[in-house]
Amino acid sequence: MDLPKASEGGDTNAPMSEQEKKKLRNRLSQRAFRRRQAECMRELQSRVRADQRPESERVEALQKENRMLRQQLVDLQSNMSRMMATMQSLNDSVTKTLDSTAQGDEAPSSQADMVAVERVKHRPTSDQQPLDLNSFDLTTTGLEAPMGQTGCLESAAETNGTWFDLVNPAGTSPLYSQIPNIWSHEYQMGMQPYLAAVSATEQSRMVLGKHYPCTNSPFSDHIQLLQHMLKNKLDASGSIQSVYQPVLMVLSMFNSMTRPDVMAWYAKTRFFHIIDLTAWQLYPSSSTFEKLHPRYRPIKAQLENAHPLIIDWIPFPSVRDRLIQLHSANPHIDQIFCDAVTGYVVEALMSDLVLGAEPVQVYVRVTDLINTMASDTADNDETVAVLPAPDVATLFSSPAYARAAFNKLNMDRGAGYYKIDPAFFEKYPELYDQASELTAAGTPLKPTFQKILTYPKPLSHSTVETYRSFIDFSLDAINMITQSPEYLDMPSQTTTRMPSYSFMDDYSEGAHPALLKALVSSNTTQEIGYGNDTYCELARQRIRRHLGRDNVGIFFVPSGTSANAISIAACLRPHEAVIAASSGHIVTRETGAVEASGHKIINVAPHQGKLTPMVIERALKDNWHFPHMAKPRLVYISNATEIGTIYTRDELAAIKKVCEQNELILFLDGARIGTALASKANDMTLSDILELTDIFWIGGTKNGALLGEAVVVKDPRLASEFEFYVKQHGSLLAKGRVIGAQFAELFAEDLYFELARQANVAAETLSRGIAAAGFTVSAATETNQVFAALPLGLIKVLQDHFTFYVWERYGDDEAVIRLLTTWATDTEQVDRFVEMVHQWK
Incomplete structure (x- = not known):
């Protein structure tokens, strides 16, 4: 298409032809005729009804109708007055613009501008609906002003009584939302309009006397304000050791206050990635950046362009990039974000979820399962259902089946594992990236009703004050308590309080907040003792799910030393010995606990902290003189080792082979198995550990728990007797749920890793x-x-x-x-x- 010449710009104001005028008259005549006909029918119906009613009722009805008509006249007069002020101000604005550009009126400065003009001029006539002046009255039509503007403008209308209440922070009228295509992403919603809007917002905030942001994204306004308040408070206090706990506290408060209906989402999926992101935004450094999940690390467009902060919360880089380019100034950006989060899905085979279904690929929305899980008003999280569900309706109506599907599809591992429902890109095709693999494939598996997450209302003065009071009170209270003389003089504090920051060990920390919450929740019920409670059973089920096997024994003990001593005692007879690295924990840090049970430890030299097949075979050759020497029967290794190195799968498989050839039991100390499996150098999973060892344990004390370890026993015969050894060593806790509740929380999702x-x-x-x-x-x-x-x-x-x-x-x-x-x-x-x-x- 040829570009229009500058001289043709005035054609848009050409008078209508006679044919067009005739069509317009015909339409108006038909509209008037239909209105008269409808009024006539209404009058006839009224007469019929009136003839059937007593005189008193007719008089009362007429009086009511008069009052209503009078009120409508008053409203009409008010609307007309406002409309006259609006039109006058529009006229003044246009006059001012014409005066300022009269001297240097030129054609569009670039080809892109001319293309934009061409698009506006040549839009299909079907898109250009007549502009109904009645639609300008937003209060009577029920239409909403663009988000982020209403809250900024109401006070000005009340105080000034002028047209200023119809001008948004960008200097444009919110009435533009009624003009077709004015908010198209092709026109004025990208980065440059956003910059202009933000700049104008600063001026309008001064005029309106508001000290908080008010943009097109109320969601972003809340985030920006909270970050500003929190950073100022943290900088002023100076004594807070970690930024992550205050961030968690503030984000939890924000969602609880502004979006209580979405708390079920955060309770199930967590928002640890958002906490890490917020911490990095507050204090950017290499260490906070390293904690960011790869999907949340900022792209070039985020670093170089101002944009609504809520865009940063989307875990898909290509979507963030296109949102910044095309929708930064969109008054409905918060709705787009909520649509995106609602559209998080996970792919699966239908046969895994629904009984008797074909093994076809489907995808399930995370929110659909969470909504079903949240409908369990009895709070029976321990209720267990086994997939597949009897039918699709049960899957989306039974909290137990929804929970089972949620766990099976690993939805609890966070947004880093999700894809997007294709329906999202149908609604926003401009955000689709063909080169990306974000779009789910298959058929949607969904309930009849699908809930969409909500976004917060615009900031108000009372909300701002609540935020400020909460942050001040929370952080001041922490500082006051920890620095008060009474606190410092308490014997329990003076003996344990460290004068400096500790890198001494990995058990000086308390428990993770999620585990403390689980403990508090478990405190309100009565349970069977000695590990037979519902929390221990739930923990066993969740650990077995990660192991990939249901026929293994899992036993909870309070400490690492007890886990080692009990396991070795259960595996060995009195004359049998243990082969262990000279740096091993049972050799250097357990006060001879293994020897106390009558078992000799055969020390061997490790290589980079690890045992090798060669040193094991050498130990066997050096300890052969039976029955005069203790018989090597068990090989003890640690993963991670005492110097932080880890075993690869090949290394562990080689040791397992030597053990099988020589009838040795392979026992793995898992005090730091979490950090080993989370290592960048690791190539194993928990199921691999189970396959390549005979017995091992999973450490909780050094990875978020108050206390507790979980011993995994693969041999059925040993598992059937293992509890007796736990009891003999004084480690069978009467209140076993103290450990069970923690492990149930650690393995409910990806929290442990x-x-x-x-x-x-x-x-x-x-x-x-x-x-x-x-x-x-x-x-x-x-x-x-x-x-x-x-x-x-x-x-x-x-x-x-x-x-x-x-x-x-x-x-x-x-x-x-x-x-x-x-x-x-x-x-x-x-x-x-x-x-x-x-x-x-």
């Missing part, structure tokens, strides 16, 4: 920073342990601010230190440690 990943990220940051300063990292940092050789002078300086373990002397003037990180390690303290290392001279 997510916490381990966070610990590994912090250790990797420490290791990389120390190496960059020119110092030696003496063992590969594969998990949450860092071993570094540092000068004794630097170690002394660091000990003034941090506590850590001095592992061994290294030469005359150096020593190897061990640094341990956890899920709760403060990234600011990590950065501070690295900075002090770099500043050492």
Whole structure:
């Protein structure tokens, strides 16, 4: 199509032809005729009804009708007055624009501008509906003004009584929402209009006397305000060790206040990724960036362009990019976000979900299952159903079946595992990226009714004050309690309170908040004792789901030493011995607990903290003189090892082969199995560990729990007797649910491995920073342990601010230190440690 010439720009104002005028008259005549006909019918019906009623009722009806008509006349007069003011202001605005451009009127400055003009001029006539002046009155039509504008404009209307209440922060009229295609993403919703709107908003905020953001995205306004308040408070207090807990607290408060109907979503899917994202936005650094899930890491468009913050919460980079380019200024951006989140789906085979169904690929919305789970008013989360469901209706009506499907499809692992319902791209085709694999394939499996998540209302003065009061009270209360003399003088505090930040171990932290919540919830019920309660049983079911097997025994014990001592005692007869690395925990850190039960430990030299088939075979050759020597029967290994290294699948398979050839039991200490399986160097899963060992345990104490470990026994005969050994060693807790509730929460979703990943990220940051300063990292940092050789002078300086373990002397003037990180390690303290290392001279 040829571009229009500048001289043709006036054609849009050409008078109507006679044919067009004739059509217009005909339409108006037909409309008037239909109106008169309808009025005549209404009058006749009224007369019929009136003749059948008593005189008193007719008089009362007429009086009521008069009152209603009078009220309508009053409303009409008010609307006409406002309309006259509006039209006058529009006229003044156009006059001012014409005056300012009269001297230098030129054609569109670029080809893109001319194409935009061409699109507007040549839109199909079917899209250009007549402009009904009555639609300008937003209160009588029921139509809403563009989001983010109504709250900003009402007060001005009340105080000034002028047309200013019809001008939004961008300097345009909200009445534009009634003009067809005016908010098309092809016209004025991209990055440049957004910048203009934000700039104008600053001016309007001053005029309106508002001290909080008011843009096209109320959702983003809330986020921006909360981030601003929280950062100011954290910077002012200075004593908060970690930013993640305050962020979690504030985001929870925000969703509870503004969107209580979506709390079921967050309760099931969590929003740990959003917490990490917010923490990075508040305090951008390498350590906070490393914690970001890859899908949430910012793209170029996010870093270079101003945009509504809510876009950052979408875990699909290509969608974020197109939203920023095409919808930044869209008054309905919050609705798009809610549509996107509602459209999160997971693919599956229908035969896995519905009994008797064909194995065809389907996809299920996360919100559909969560809504069904939330409908369980009896709060029976422990109710278990076994898939497949009898039918589709049951799947979406039974909380138990919905919960089973939710867990089977791994929906609890967060948005990083989701795809998008194709229906979302049908509604917003401009956001579709053909090169991406985000769109789900298959047939939708859905209930009759699908709920859409909501977004918050625009900010108000009362909401702002509530936010400020909550943040001030929460953080001030924490500081006041922890710094008060009464608190410091308490004996329980003076004996345990550390003067500096600790990298000493990975059990100095308390429990993760989700586990504490689970414990509090379990505190309100009566349960059977000694591990037979519903929480322990639920935990066993969830651990077995991760293992991929239902026929294994799982036993909860309170500590790592008890897990090792009980397991070895259950596996061995008194004359049998254990082969273990000389650095192993049972050798160096358990006060001879294994020997106390009558079993000899055969020490062998490890390679990078690990046993190898060669050293195991050497131990067998050195301990052959039976019955005069203890008989090697069990091989003890740790994953991760005591120096933080991990076994690969091939290495573990090789050890397993040697054990089978020599009738040895392979026992794995899993105190840090979470960080091992979450390591970037790892190539195994829990099911692989189960396959390649005979008995192992999963550590909770060092990965988010208050206490507790879970021993996994594969041999059915040993499992049937194992509980007796637990009791004999004083580790069969009467209130076993204290451990069961924690493990049920850790393995309900991906929380166990997510916490381990966070610990590994912090250790990797420490290791990389120390190496960059020119110092030696003496063992590969594969998990949450860092071993570094540092000068004794630097170690002394660091000990003034941090506590850590001095592992061994290294030469005359150096020593190897061990640094341990956890899920709760403060990234600011990590950065501070690295900075002090770099500043050492």
